[in-house]
Amino acid sequence: MWYREAGDFKKTYSEDSQTFPIRLDRIGYFVILLVAVLVVPFFITSYAANAVLVPFLIYAIAVLGLNILTGYCGQVSLGTGGFMAVGAYASYKLMTSFPDLNIFFVVILAGFVTAAVGMMFGLPSLRIKGFYLAVATLAAQFFLVWLFNKVPWFYNYSASGQINAPERTLLGYIITGPNTSPSAKYLFCLAFVILLAWIARNLTRGTLGRSWMAIRDMDIAAEIIGVNPLKAKLSAFGVSSFFIGIAGALYFTVYLGAVEVGEAFGITQSFLVLFMVIIGGLGSILGSFAGAAFLVLMPVLLKNVLVGGMGWPTDIAAHFEFIIVGGLIITFLILEPHGLAQLWRIIKEKMRLWPFPH
């Protein structure tokens, strides 16, 4: 009744091509944004920030990145963990080599470094396709983790092989290090999420995004109608790695603070982000957020219910977590292969017709 485009007249081109064509969507978007920026920071607790909100925001960035590559450009990548490690180690090297550099620019630069590495590993995608490519990206995963483990220059020759984020401030607030307040962590990540989601949304509906989707749907046909596959594939790898690098940098500097590369950026990380993409919905910005939220929240909930609520030993709860995550993924793929984003689309379609069934 109230959720429809009737009566909402578009008078200019920019109005016609806006991201949220329905008024209620626009209102909802700005309300969520206002709540996230102005309300949540005042009520955030340390537990909520560290267990739920900050990982959600960071994973959302990584999922956006992988979704650009896999969902929009159709190139399956299993190297996400390795690229996040590049972001983390780039930010560490920048922070320790240039102590005066603003942390904001450190994170952005780490993103660019990762983009360069990602494009290098994206080069074989011009020859290799499908599953062969997916397995080939595993080369990036294993090689990069090995590199950061074995070359002491990357961790500044520290005895433990770990990297630790030194304390940095932004506008007078502490952003990294152990003394950071939860709201500062949250707001710093949120700023990046808002910026990058806006970039992703606008990239994917522009020329570049359309060329990615053409490549995804059928690369030979796209080539014939004049899409340059070299440009499209490499730009997808570059942009995607930029996002993932920023996620990795934030994961290290803001969220964990101290990182051991094999533990934090192993193959499980790659799969986790890929699951978020699939469950959220391939080729959807909203789906990226939904997928990240789902897989960050679920283990926390399960742990609270099974260990806290029913008093089971933690190892059995951990086994159940595996079973439930695996089962849910299969169920999701059977019921709705296009993920949470598709469910939301169906709900929206129903809402527009409501109260009529057809």
Added chain:
Amino acid sequence: MPNQLLFAIEVTINGLMAGVMYSLVALGFVLIFKASGIFNYAQGVMALFAALTLVGIQNGQVPFSHLINAVFGTDIHHFGWHVPAFLAILLAAGVMVLFAIIVERYILKHLVNQEPIILFMATIGLAYFMEGFGDLMWGSEIKKLDVGLPQGGSLWLEAKSKVLGGDGFYGFYIDKLDIWATFFAAVLVISLVLFSQYTKTGRALRAVADDHQAALSVGISLRAIWVIVWSIAGFVALVAGIMWGAKSGVQFSLSLIALKALPVLMLGGFTSIPGAIVGGLIIGVGEKLFEFLIGAPFLGGATENWFAYMLALVFLVFRPQGLFGDKIIERV
């Protein structure tokens, strides 16, 4: 002969043996990929699950004992019997057949006609599920697997080959288990080839691998074929699980052998059984030799983690379908 060369030969032989082990896992992948176009990531976890089941049956463990104890406050662990190895292997194979039937009925049937990436994701989900399920059923501690295969270095070979080298050389060290693994792998491959060439079911399998729709139209039941293929893959997983489990204990890391098999597949081609064998041997020898000659002296070691992938990656750039894979023909 100079010792350095002899060491290199020893490394090569051990690499060949390791390659056979990789091939065993890769074989399961190829079987399923050929027959259903599914890239079965769960193959490694299937090997883990099969080995866990085998050990559990052999030792007479009560399934889900941890869970039962946690929920009802009881304290049960074992039935108190020991099943002989041969019978236990048969029972474990039976469990894998049951598993194949369940997978077909509850997962594959519903995912017919989906894109390959979706099916791939489903097998990753299946891998997660089985990892948790296997641990829940049999417990997650490291278990010892003993089906009566000889273990340890072959003293005979060591004594015989000692004469080849000088003072610092003590003969070739080769694990007896690896020799047995090679033997079983050979038996397995030969019987698979015979099965697919000379039996009616084998012909049906090849028909399905060739063309799903054409196979359907001449009256081959796709669902029955899938159950058979997943059962065979389950049996291959059991063999791989026994070999790897006897070598390094049955534990979570066993499921990671899937990651070792992936570059083998890329190198050999996803659709070729000989490719899986040859690819496995190349990767096995390649990574051991690289570690011996370049990795350990110059790069700080542990290059085995990524060398196989890099080799496969470089190789694929020149031959995108792998060594023996079907030529990729794309039509618009």
